[in-house]
Amino acid sequence: MRDDLVVAGIDLSGVVARLAAAAPAADAAASFPREGVRAVHEAGLLEWAVAARYGGRELPLGDLARLAAGLGRGDPSVALISLMTLFAHRQQAIGNFWPDTLYRRVLAEGGRGPVLLNAARGEPELGSPARGGLPRTRARRTGRGWSISGTKRFVTGCEGLSYILVWASTDETPQRVGTFVVPGGAPGIRIVENWRSLGLRASGSHDVVFDEVEIDRDDVIGLTPADIAGQDNRAHAAITLVVTALYLGVAEAAREAFLAFAEDRVSANLGYPLARTERFIALAGEIDLLVSGARQIILGALDHAADTPDTLLRARLLAGRQIKQAVQLAVGALGNPGLSRDTALERHFRDVQSVLVHAPQEDTVIALLGRGAFAAVTDTSRPDRLPAA
Structure with a gap:
């Protein structure tokens, strides 16, 4: 047993070996790393950041980094996809941002297979939110809830995401900005397969287009006034x-x-x-x-x-x-x-x-x-x- 592959008392060497065995083929084909994601899910690692109040491990940041290093040793594309999910769970653990009913539904789905989450923030016109600006993606009020339209860039793991956490501006006056929880298989979603990076080829960080994608009224996280919605780089x-x-x-x-x-x-x-x-x-x-x-x-x-x-x-x-x-x-x-x-x-x-x-x-x-x-x-x-x- 290698000490650097033991995280929170769990030996990751078997999972890392599975990732390393599958990584070359996924990289060569630039295909979604299903075998690696399956290995991480079967080991229960995708839930390691879930809050203790939901029955999770609520891993501290240092142990999340140890986990990331272990997974990265096997397949960094799988590691990045997994981290996006873990960060979403950590956000709920420290801030209770999600509607409780929605979050419990997401956790329950994990018993049937990998539940992958990722925040879609970057846009063609905006670039990285880290450099300032508000999203062009729009959330329009409907009778049911919200209709989401826009394009997001570099959405890691988009082919396998269960939920896409879409950063968007509302059509209200005054305008608000928030994260809208969109099911990955919802009608109106189109993946533009344009991820042709030198590395992390299997991460599938393609563009995703949303065309009047309908979600329920309560499936939104952290709506705030547009004038205070900028990204705080130190906070991240x-x-x-x-x-x-x-x-x-x-x-x-x-x-x-x-x-x-x-x-x-x-x-x-x-x-x-x-x-x-x-x-x-x-x-x-x-x-x-x-x-x-x-x-x-x-x-x-x-x-x-x-x-x-x-x-x-x-x-x-x-x-x-x-x-x-x-x-x-x-x-x-x-x-x-x-x-x-x-x-x-x-x-x-x-x-x-x-x-x-x-x-x-x-x-x-x-x-x-x-x-x-x-x-x-x-x-x-x-x-x-x-x-x-």
């Missing part, structure tokens, strides 16, 4: 750090692939494995320093500073940069074999490129930290000295 710092942990798992898998190659490869002119050469010993040490250091950064921040957003934002960038550097180092050391589709390292290299792509993006975080640094030493009576956010 812990969640984005947990997402970074899934890429830690990718880097750990890449480290294992590098070490296995070095152990197995016997150069004709040496007569012994590359793992016995000083160069590869030093490379293994550098990679371990970066990967293990990233694990310490992520878990240390979440375990001990989960209520300090700027600490979490710094941890995300530091760990993310180390994760990318470690995998780049492994691929560069192997040369052509590292970029061959015959090795797992090539897939890990592609997948890890997305580590700092998730909102808020790297430049947004750097700007937040920079403004905070200036604010700490700037006379508060001279706010004009700071550039506008």
Whole structure:
């Protein structure tokens, strides 16, 4: 039993092995990872963030990150799809935002198969909500409840979602903004299969079009006035750090692939494995320093500073940069074999490129930290000295 694959007292090694076995085929076909999702569901992992008051484990953030790293080691696409569901459950655990009847219905459906949830927020015109703005997607009042129309981008796992949590603006005066709970199979939903990313090919983060999709009046979360509905990037710092942990798992898998190659490869002119050469010993040490250091950064921040957003934002960038550097180092050391589709390292290299792509993006975080640094030493009576956010 590996200690880093034991989360909340549960050994994940069997689940991770199932994910790793199915991942290459799903990646090659860029197809929805049904086998991996099935494995996660059968292990009960999709409900690990459900609140204790609903009979769930209500895992703390540090353990969610450990879970993310384990799943990411097997298949980061499955890890990302799973995290979106876990985050939705965590939102209910900490804030009780869902209508209770609706949420209990969602939990009950989990007994019949995987119930996948994801928030659909990005839009073609808006881009990422992390950069400001309100959704163009509209929720129109009807006799039954609401009719949803609009287009959402990068809806991870959309082909298998049980419910899509659609961020939309109402047609009311004054306007409100909220999250509308739309069944994944509702009439009027169309998936535009345009996810052609370098990595996480099996995540199926396609565009989704909603054309007058009808939902009940009460199937909505957190309606607020439009003038206070912007995204608070600091408030999401812990969640984005947990997402970074899934890429830690990718880097750990890449480290294992590098070490296995070095152990197995016997150069004709040496007569012994590359793992016995000083160069590869030093490379293994550098990679371990970066990967293990990233694990310490992520878990240390979440375990001990989960209520300090700027600490979490710094941890995300530091760990993310180390994760990318470690995998780049492994691929560069192997040369052509590292970029061959015959090795797992090539897939890990592609997948890890997305580590700092998730909102808020790297430049947004750097700007937040920079403004905070200036604010700490700037006379508060001279706010004009700071550039506008």
